[in-house]
Amino acid sequence: MRAWVVRAGENGERERAALEEGVLVVGWDRLAMGDLADAVTRDDIKAAVAAAYPDEGPYTIGNWTGQLHRFVHEIQPGDLVVLPLKSLRVAVGRVTGAYEYRAGAAEGMRHVRRVEWLVTDIDRQQIQTDLLDSMGSLLTVFEISRFGAAERVAALADGKPDPGRPDADEFAASLTEPAKLYEEVRRRGAEEPLTLSVRDFLAIWGVQRRYPASTEQIKNELEARGLVTVPPFTEGTLDSRIAVLAGGAEPDESGTSAVTRLSSSLVLDTIRDLSAGIAADVARWTAPGSGPAGLGAHLPDEEAETQAVAYRVSNLDSANRMPECVRVGDSLGTATTLMVLRGYSQLPVLDEDGRLRGVVSWESIGRARMADPNAGLQAATVRGQEADGSDDLLDWIGAIQQFGYVIVRDHDHKVCGLITASDLTVQFGTRVRPFVLVEEIEQRLRRVVDRCIPLERIRATVPRGRAAQVHSAANLTFGAYKHLLKVPENWAALGWGIDQDHFLAALDECRNFRNALMHFSPDPMTDDQLIPAQGLLELLRSVDPQI
Known part of the structure; x- marks a missing residue:
């Protein structure tokens, strides 16, 4: 099923x-x-x-x-x-x-x-x-x-509540506040690192998305407690896993920190089992002179800031989902069978270590068979587009548009995902949707206010020094509509048969949503987070049905 x-x-x-x-x-x-x-x-x-x-x-x-x-x-x-x-x-x-x-x-x-x-x-x-x-x-x-x-x-x-994901981390759910996280890391010590998903990690602070303000708050609190996350919680998707370590603890008798010891201990294997790719990040972030940006490490400030705001290739789910592939030595028939069964235009060709050796596509197969009707997989394999998960996604949009895909590799240069033009369409469609909702809400508010409320009463909403600059509702901030429509005379002028208090409360909730939307986050808005804007827009469409 x-x-x-x-x-x-x-x-x-x-x-x-x-x-x-x-x-x-x-x-x-x-x-x-x-x-x-x-x-x-x-x-x-x-x-x-x-x-x-x-x-x-x-x-x-x-x-x-x-x-x-x-x-x-x-x-x-x-x-x-x-x-x-x-x-x-x-x-x-x-x-x-x-x-x-x-x-x-x-x-x-x-x-x-x-x-x-x-x-x-x-x-x-x-x-x-x-x-x-x-x-x-x-x-x-x-x-x-x-x-x-x-x-x-x-x-x-069957009428039952959602039972939750079968692999849900019940222990992570018990970490309901930062103090409990700190206590657990201290209790475990360096030999038993705490690992959890970025989603569960953010939930400890009551946060669902990585906005700059919340990210900065979490980073500052971790730094104050001497903790680090490996890899940084600002990288990857919400379902990527991280380890939380006592990076600020004193060195042991050998003169090394807990993070450095981790890179050469058996615990490293434990982390590798818990999350593919974390082991490589431990080595990367514990190399001399490096460390997780902004988490008690010593990277330059400008690099730490980049970690907080850049939109990485790894932020797409498909970049962290191992694609269907063929291996060096497989037959061309294996590749074509998979491509037909799955409806793929191309397949990565990997070596025995999981590293990219090229790509086979319908175009490359056609060219190889034109030269030799009996051409095999090797002859049909061509150089593929390959991006690192930590690359800026914007730098790869042109290549994805031109070639239709890009293969994603991890820090060990092993293939870990594949991004197609369809993935970009869905991703950016998801990101555009909240802006479209807010834009229509503002357009409808402007139209009804300009139609029903005289300009002098619109100007009365703003400070006197700015009143002369207001020529229509288009010159108002989103927050000004609440003050404008709170005035009984203005509300009555709309002629709406709806509850004023509930409408103004919804308007204020949407204002907060809009303000949050204007701050960059690498994480998409969920349907639940869109509810305030969707509900207000449906109400405005009902009371002002003009297109």
Whole structure:
């Protein structure tokens, strides 16, 4: 059994029909083939999508092809499906039928799968953050498989709370405040380092994302206590694991620190088992003259600042997920079989140590076979694009756009991930979404204020010295709207039949959300964190329905 998310349109426009008719439904009605049941292979679907949408680029065509292939062929009867609702609740159902094409249905309602809805009003508070994050993709059709997702969705379908990830760190959950973390590191000593995920580490401070202010606070508190994290908690994704060490402790009889001893002890092997890549980071950060930036080490200030704000290649989940690959010595048939089965355009070719020796792609295979019809894997292997996980992601966007991918290596130069153009599309789509929500909220506020409230009363909201600079609501700060609409005369002028106190409270909550959004963080906003903006926007759309 697998679990999937199938959205009911970008703005939930197909939601009601999906629930009432017991179907999963996707768009793409311009497909010339109409009925995709005859599209046996992924290439059949790709050809249909490219013909229907000739103005779209290869990355969009590939992305849409993947989603439709999942909907038509990969989703199976008996699988569970999650439908996020506009009410910010969640529905869960069980797929009961194969793909159908309904030629006579309304536009946007023709490609369907039958589903039995098991529950349609799950409160998001019953779902833990990591599973909500997995559901947060902007794709219409995608699988959720990490952290025991299928079993957890099954529990939700039975009316039970989310049981949490099967590998959840119960001990980390007990570290509810910094003082408990400090005590635990002290109790364990240097021979038994404390390891936990970045997500669990941040939760000790009640933080979900690595904003500069919270990152600086944590770094200062660790430094004051003489603690370090290896690797720095500012690197990697929220699910990357780190070790917390007493880096400021006195040297032992041999004259070495706990961190340096760690690099040459058996404990290093323990850390390697707990988290791939940590061992390499220990060696990297304990080399002479180096150390974790800003955590009691001696890096220059400007380098420490870079660690806090740069957006790294390793911040993408796919950069930390081992890709499908072939090994030197495998046959070309092995590579082509995997590429067809998985729908890949290329595969990394690795040596016995897990280091990149090149890439095999459909293009390289074609060129090799043109020169020699019997060419093998070695002849079809070409040089690949390879980035270090600590590289600035922005430096690689051009290469990913040009070649469609980049292979990611760790500090041991072993392959640890692969980023495609589709990964970038999803990642930056996720990051753009909060800004789009806030922008529409501000646009709607400006329009209704300019339409209903005279300019002199708008100017009365700002200090007298700035009043002459205000020519419309566009000159107001977001926080000024609360003060403006708190005035009874101004509120009455809107003519809205909603509760003023609740609206102003929502406006202030959205102001805090907006302010947080303006501060850089390498971590994406979760669906829960978007709720204040989404709720306020839905309310504004209701009271001011003009487009």
